[in-house]
Amino acid sequence: MTGAAMVRATGLTKRFGGLEAVRGIELDVAPGEVFGFLGPNGAGKSSAMRMIACVSPRSSGSLRVLGLDPDVDGPAIRARIGVVPQQDNLDAELSVRQNLEVYGRYFGLSRARVRRRAAELLEFAQLTDRAESPVEQLSGGMKRRLTIARSLVNDPELLLLDEPTTGLDPQARHLLWDRLYRLKQRGVTQLITTHYMDEAEQLCDRLVVMDGGVISAEGSPGELIARYCTREVVELRFAPDASRPGAEAFAGVAERVEELPDRWLLYAADGEAVLGAVHRSGVRPRASLVRRATLEDVFLRLTGRSLAD
Template sequence: MSHQPVVFAEELTKEFGDTTAVDSITFGIERGEVFGILGPNGAGKSTTMRMISTVSPVTSGTLRILEMDPQAHGPDIRARMGIIPQDNLLDQHLNVRENLTTYARYFGMSRSRARERAAELLDFVQLRERADSEVQPLSGGMKRRLAIARALVNDPELVILDEPTTGLDPQARHLLWERLFQLKQRGTTLILATHYMDEAEQLCDRLIIMDHGRIVGAGSPRTLISSLVPPEVVELRFDAPSLNDYAGKLTEIGDRVEQLPDRILVFGDNGDAVVAEIYRRGLPPSSVLVRRSTLEDVFLLKTGRRLVD
């Protein structure tokens, strides 16, 4: 087995006219890992995913997927890749099993092998009992599992997932997480784009955070959290029309104070000690929450809280 990265990008750039959507980014994705690409709207992550998916040509820089140039070997790469788009794009005119067997035929499988593969995948995503059901009545979680099964028909080495659990209830999300973890255990390389920071923190071995087309953070979730934000966060709410006075009096407590419209965040090494100092100064909040720092804190630190369209 080759020790070359499954995906290698160096100074990767994508331009649309005068707009630079991806600006000279460099990263590698190792075989068998779950790699996250995170970023706010307009950060360039979707454009990066489309280049890796071989559906959008590179403007400049180097991109190698499965040790091949996507512009020269696009069909060969796609034959070894599975793609789960944000929209399921299931065929409503076919039943659950037929969505898999028909797709399998595109990869040259015989009819008998296609049915065998469909049965294997329906077991994997826990849809065997719905094999003869129409697609339309399925729940959102079932449709998402069927989309994942379809992407695995060709037993891909690399699977790209764009917002795989958006709109799903917690039970459906966790079932999908279990299936993705099983794929990783089998050695499948997964590339994940998600807006759910808890999802990235749970699933990703490594990730990059993009903003304005550039990489602004890279590493494992735990490394990013420990290196960029203090270990604990204290969330404070006060019964006051304005938090400005309180924020000013909290500036020397902890390592960083961040004022939001409805609450104040105080970052520090020891949340309980921060709370004790707040009360000692005669600034009792109406509510207080002490929590550990998360990947969402890192994400917002690196990309800001302003909504970008």
């Protein structure tokens, strides 16, 4: 299994002048896996992705993509992977269909092949009835679907998606997730960066949490929550001007507490029990909520700040 790793990196580092964007990360992505990079903006996710996409030479460390070295075989690797960049770089002056056909030609596909492939991909991206529209007229969600369709033009063995749903409305996101799930079922290995924990939980078999250019944890979403969190979380909100209780008020009530600018988080296996104890101790929050722990809590635990920062 390890011999056939789609991506393998050891000590992978990227420096821009004095800035170290990626600081020696280790990766091992298996075929058929959906692998996620979860982290805030500026964590180094995109830099890592660009090195794997063979468009950004690494500064040090080793990297193998599909068993090949990007420094030596960049074009050969790029011929077998698909890339969805963070910002759509579709050709705004061409039609939807032309975007697919022209892009396929870059991969050395014959005209006939490209024509057939474009028809299939239009179907897949649910854009068949917009095939002749100029790209400029598409909605954000449609452009994103077209970018994903375009990245599939060469039947890639490995698909790299850099923040695939950032900036989309909820409906467009769900449609995209559905398409990515279908690709997974067909056995396409996927690497996804995101700063949405719900996206990571929905899509990824395994993920790494990245912050400040390093990987701080690795595992499946369930494993990470089990390892770094309790099962449930109690959120307590207080009015901005009211005097808030200090940490000592919750000592002994929960396993762990976090103070955020607008609320307190109390981590415990049984949230309702904790909430009852809080009320009995005389603390009167403006609002309270008991919920299941998420990757956001894992992230907070690991980095001491929330993803939205």
